[in-house]
Amino acid sequence: MKKSIKPNTLAMPTPVWCVGSYDKDDKPNVMTIAWGGICCSVPPMITVSLRKATYTYGSIMERGAYTVSIPSAEYVTEADFFGIATGKNSDKFAVTGLTPVRSDVVDAPYVEEFPLVFECKVVETFELGLHTQFVGEILGIKADESVLNEKGMPVMDKVNPFVFTPATREYVGMGKTVGQGFKVGKKFMK
């Protein structure tokens, strides 16, 4: 018998992804989001949800593009700052010492120090309520060679991402592999 909890955004885990954009003056900005995910395989798309009040919202509306830079756990302090500060009156790259790099694929900057980057062009904008959902087609991916395996694919324990728990506001790192997808479940196949 389960206990009922008042509806709220308590689903877990959520990603910790840093959304890069240029403002109208071409200043690079980056904000951390936990409301987002992959939303389509063909074409490959990533969605991120932002409040209209954020500085990034206006930039993405104007530029029609954003990047998603995935921070390693060693950058949890910077990533948290990117989520609590606003680009309206601060240069988050300058404050943290991290490096904005202009994407050669979309009109947005990414974070050089973060190992895995998705370059997205906005294809849909959905007004849902407090949050606006941007759907971006992935037009490019950039990765540090150090996080790739022999097949050129990014490996979890090298990227070393972390997740967020909305209920307790904790950032949690990755643990051990618990199974191989599309394989362990075959135990139940007749």
Add this chain to the structure above:
Amino acid sequence: MKKSIKPNTLAMPTPVWCVGSYDKDDKPNVMTIAWGGICCSVPPMITVSLRKATYTYGSIMERGAYTVSIPSAEYVTEADFFGIATGKNSDKFAVTGLTPVRSDVVDAPYVEEFPLVFECKVVETFELGLHTQFVGEILGIKADESVLNEKGMPVMDKVNPFVFTPATREYVGMGKTVGQGFKVGKKFMK
């Protein structure tokens, strides 16, 4: 200098959430998704993306509701099976021995053995490409009391969820807390 990778759905980590629905004959079904996330705070909403070819797609289109049951890592085998089998010609609950429970909030079943459940009513359906994105408003949450803290909030290390790495198809468990959200980043505030 980063290396370019061909655009694909390689973002990580992604959630491993099990989507419950009833088909037209009222048979409970459940499928595992990794393309999804929280997408709005007010009202609280969760989005899941499904291919039209899935059995669950038709059920959600007909019933206008779904649940998201979050499996603990001990259920990785069942959760993987829920992703590779189809409810069209199998009863995934019967095969795995897990228990479907009819939600008292929306027209969909959830997985009793999974500790944290979100009961969602479809409010938007967006055709994006191979995947259709359902946006569901969270109308109810059910949780095992054993995963709640003294404030009644679900705790990550008790829920013990796991994530998916699209690039290598691995399921990975949770590790250690690496920081407190909206706190560690204050180091950079003036």
